Amino acid sequence: xxxxxxxxxxxxxxxxxxxxxxxxxxxxxxxxxxxxxxxxxxxxxxxxxxxxxxxxxxxxxxxxxxxxxxxxxxxxxxxxxxxxxxxxxxxxxxxxxxxxxxxxxxxxxxxxxxxxxxxxxxxxxxxxxxxxxxxxxxxxxxxxxxxxxxxxxxxxxxxxxxxxxxxxxxxxxxxxxxxxxxxxxxxxxxxxxxxxxxxxxxxxxxxxxxxxxxxxxxxxxxxxxxxxxxxxxxxxxxxxxxxxxxxxxxxxxxxxxxxxxxxxxxxxxxxxxxxxxxxxxxxxxxxxxxxxxxxxxxxxxxxxxxxxxxxxxxxxxxxxxxxxxxxxxxxxxxxxxxxxxxxxxxxxxxxxxxxxxxxxxxxxxxxxxxxxxxxxxxxxxxxxxxxxxxxxxxxxxxxxxxxxxxxxxxxxxxxxxxxxxxxxxxxxxxxxxxxxxxxxxxxxxxxxxxxxxxx
Numbered sequence: 001x002x003x004x005x006x007x008x009x010x011x012x013x014x015x016x017x018x019x020x021x022x023x024x025x026x027x028x029x030x031x032x033x034x035x036x037x038x039x040x041x042x043x044x045x046x047x048x049x050x051x052x053x054x055x056x057x058x059x060x061x062x063x064x065x066x067x068x069x070x071x072x073x074x075x076x077x078x079x080x081x082x083x084x085x086x087x088x089x090x091x092x093x094x095x096x097x098x099x100x101x102x103x104x105x106x107x108x109x110x111x112x113x114x115x116x117x118x119x120x121x122x123x124x125x126x127x128x129x130x131x132x133x134x135x136x137x138x139x140x141x142x143x144x145x146x147x148x149x150x151x152x153x154x155x156x157x158x159x160x161x162x163x164x165x166x167x168x169x170x171x172x173x174x175x176x177x178x179x180x181x182x183x184x185x186x187x188x189x190x191x192x193x194x195x196x197x198x199x200x201x202x203x204x205x206x207x208x209x210x211x212x213x214x215x216x217x218x219x220x221x222x223x224x225x226x227x228x229x230x231x232x233x234x235x236x237x238x239x240x241x242x243x244x245x246x247x248x249x250x251x252x253x254x255x256x257x258x259x260x261x262x263x264x265x266x267x268x269x270x271x272x273x274x275x276x277x278x279x280x281x282x283x284x285x286x287x288x289x290x291x292x293x294x295x296x297x298x299x300x301x302x303x304x305x306x307x308x309x310x311x312x313x314x315x316x317x318x319x320x321x322x323x324x325x326x327x328x329x330x331x332x333x334x335x336x337x338x339x340x341x342x343x344x345x346x347x348x349x350x351x352x353x354x355x356x357x358x359x360x361x362x363x364x365x366x367x368x369x370x371x372x373x374x375x376x377x378x379x380x381x382x383x384x385x386x387x388x389x390x391x392x393x394x395x396x397x398x399x400x401x402x403x404x405x406x407x408x409x410x411x412x413x414x415x416x417x418x419x420x421x422x423x424x425x426x427x428x429x430x431x432x433x434x435x436x437x438x439x440x441x442x443x444x445x446x447x448x449x450x451x452x453x454x455x
Contacts, residue, residue, distance in 0.1 A: 039132040043153040048092040070153030071195030081124040083194030114237035118170035123237040137203025139226035142169040150186035150193025162187035181223040197224040245340035246314035252304040255322020285337040292325040316341040370421040385412040412440035
């Protein structure tokens with residue numbers, strides 16, 4: 001009996017020692033992983049203009065001078081950094097704190113290469129080389145329960161790390177949001193936006209973007225943009241400065257039991273083509289309404305969302321293979337469709353063209369966008385294809401009290417064409433106090449005069 005007790009005591013002691021060793025090894029592994037990846041995650045400091053909340057009416061956009069911080073990830077040793085678009089919105093100056101440079105880090109200026117509002121991603125460039133980077137991982141390989149680390153600068157605290165698991169590898173937030181996010185319970189707070197979500201191999205699996213919270217702090221429901229989307233957007237922003245997306249001209253819906261019974265469909269779930277645009281690549285290739293989509297490029301399609309998300313990473317000229325069920329029978333061959341380019345969002349295109357540091361008419365306190373041939377194509381219904389579009393107002397100038405609204409187009413000043421933005425700014429700056437100003441403005445297709453005395 002004594003011998004058995006001794007054996008059990010020795011076994012328990014050995015087991016306890018093994019558990020302690022395993023726990024210590026686990027801790028060392030996490031520490032080593034953090035030390036390896038964190039130098040590639042930077043703090044982003046932004047000064048610029050943001051929308052204020054004290055406007056006299058809902059029809060007036062007011063801008064105020066603001067300062068904010070976020071995070072970013074170095075993904076190219078030549079100085080390319082990915083972050084969230086909302087981190088650099090309205091930026092006049094962007095600086096980046098590079099923790100991986102010198103012993104104490106370095107604060108350097110960054111240039112915005114491109115912004116994609118659809119995915120809330122932006123690409124920055126700093127004049128540095130040989131920077132530590134993170135390599136992209138395959139976000140499609142993530143599974144629920146995988147361990148991940150979130151690295152960034154929450155609440156301005158540089159180089160912070162938190163750990164959690166993948167709560168859901170593909171989470172749809174709303175019907176009109178084209179991105180399926182990675183949901184994680186790794187602690188994410190304001191300032192983490194643009195930071196890295198990495199797996200245990202140190203691969204970049206996502207860019208932390210936003211949280212669901214009732215308090216404003218982390219409640220274990222954070223979301224990251226999947227790395228496969230980030231990589232596609234990065235390449236396009238780097239090469240073109242903007243993002244093109246594909247489509248084939250179909251509208252696809254989820255099959256419901258009621259729909260299946262009403263249309264006598266052979267399946268109670270799946271994705272069904274409800275509309276095919278005339279003259280679209282889908283029509284040319286032979287897709288028809290009530291076709292049930294079985295797979296796209298050999299990947300099963302269970303929901304309409306699966307189909308839509310696939311095209312979010314396709315570009316013009318790509319080809320896709322679609323297997324369909326028609327009239328209860330699977331077609332013998334997949335339908336090959338060439339991808340066309342999705343039409344851009346006019347409002348977003350105009351906003352992305354606006355650079356506050358160049359667009360501000362300081363004396364009037366308005367931000368304007370010059371109508372060039374490219375912008376004119378975005379607003380084809382203008383009665384005159386020239387002028388300046390009023391984008392926003394600042395509380396620092398008299399424009400706040402002038403009857404100008406965002407979207408107004410200024411065509412003339414005191415019967416003289418406004419010309420370029422720089423010319424307009426020069427003329428305004430040259431006016432003396434109390435001189436009269438009469439602007440010819442086009443608003444919703446109607447010309448009107450906006451008159452006032454200069455202050």
